[in-house]
Amino acid sequence: MAVNDSAPGARMAFGTRPAASVPAEDTTPPERPLENGDVVNLAEERQRSGVDEVLGALDEELVGLAPVKARIRQIAALLLVDSARTRFGLTTTRPNLHMCFTGEPGTGKTTVALRMADLLKRLGYLERGHLVAVGREDLVGQYVGHTAPKTKEVLKRAMGGVLFIDEAYYLYRAENERDYGQESIEILLQVMENQRQDLVVILAGYKDRMDTFFQANPGMSSRIAHHIDFPGYSLEELGQIGMLMVGQAGYELSPAACATFRDYLTRRRQQPRFANARSVRNAVERARLRHASRLFDSHATQVSRDDLTRLEPEDFLASRVFQQPAERGSPSA
């Protein structure tokens, strides 16, 4: 048997074969690099990428959040312009898109992250555009040597998409210097820096705790380009959100119920553990329950379509929220 290669040097090592020797299977002609006099149709590019659908859906389905929407629009514009610049052969460094979403609970951080993943895929920044949502327990191990493989596995799963770390400040526990969270943070930082082309990391949580977290981990703060604060919703916006949710569930509010719902929101907002849109969703869900049991208990023989879809004031009035007196200054129903 042959001991050595018959022609040493003929074989190339893995991963280093020049691309020229690969027969071109792609039938579409390669895009000619544009020159000085050429123009690029940005409007057409914009339409082709489908970015307007995402931005439109964002405007329609998410109430309020004006600063967030403005920032997302800016990011979309940057990526689109960058792709046009690349066609002219202009140097474009890959923008850093790691983000931090801060805000009260229920202000739409996870929803926006989902939309962001979709948007970045459409603009060609990410390959897959899926979202992997994790918390501390998914990243940090239980014993020595457990954390690094665990964090790396999560990172590998998120590659090609967005890694969404909810309540990221729990990764770092200042009171325990032997906490394994620090190890996880270091691996995260390394990947955020070296594999920017493979994934986008979004941290989310309350603003004040996130600030403390960044003070303790300045490296993390500086690697995140976009710190986006999600403002709380006004009463008006909460009402709109409620109407949107009621409509999506296939219900409607009677005019009297509209006023009651508004009063409900006013009262609920002043109570502890108010979680913005999430509380609104729960209120709507509970109203549906009461609506159903109201019909169930009435033993009605004639139930119309309207009866099945219309929520009445009593569906809301039974709530615990109305059992406490409203604070002064709030409009009463």
Add this chain to the structure above:
Amino acid sequence: MHITQGTFSYLPDLTDDEIRAQVQYALDRGWPLSVEFTDDPHPRNTYWEMWGLPMFDLHDAAGVMFEIGECRKAYPGHYIRVDAYDAAKGRQTIALSFLVNRPAAEPGFRLDRQEASDRQIRYTTHAYATGRPAGQRYTDPWP
């Protein structure tokens, strides 16, 4: 001697882009992948060392490419292969397995003839590389 093993064994060595495309194909079919390495090139050596655990729930080839890169860094002079498992229908089968790294020089095999009774000859192949201790087989250059 250029050792061939697994899928694509008679093609030129795959480039990283081609490896990425194959890995993505496996991921798109829902096959988990794993990276394995060895420095014993005998064709009947089936069980290679595992580089970490098999990777489940991946969506993008970047994660596997990262592990291939790490394994190449740690064992530049070993054979490294990627296996894709197809667990559909209750079977646990390798659906795709191909080399992604090989040593710079491969000394090849010696043919041994053993004379048995009644003038029978038994043949066996002996990898020259296994003449050296494991871990040092491809580190020093071969003449």
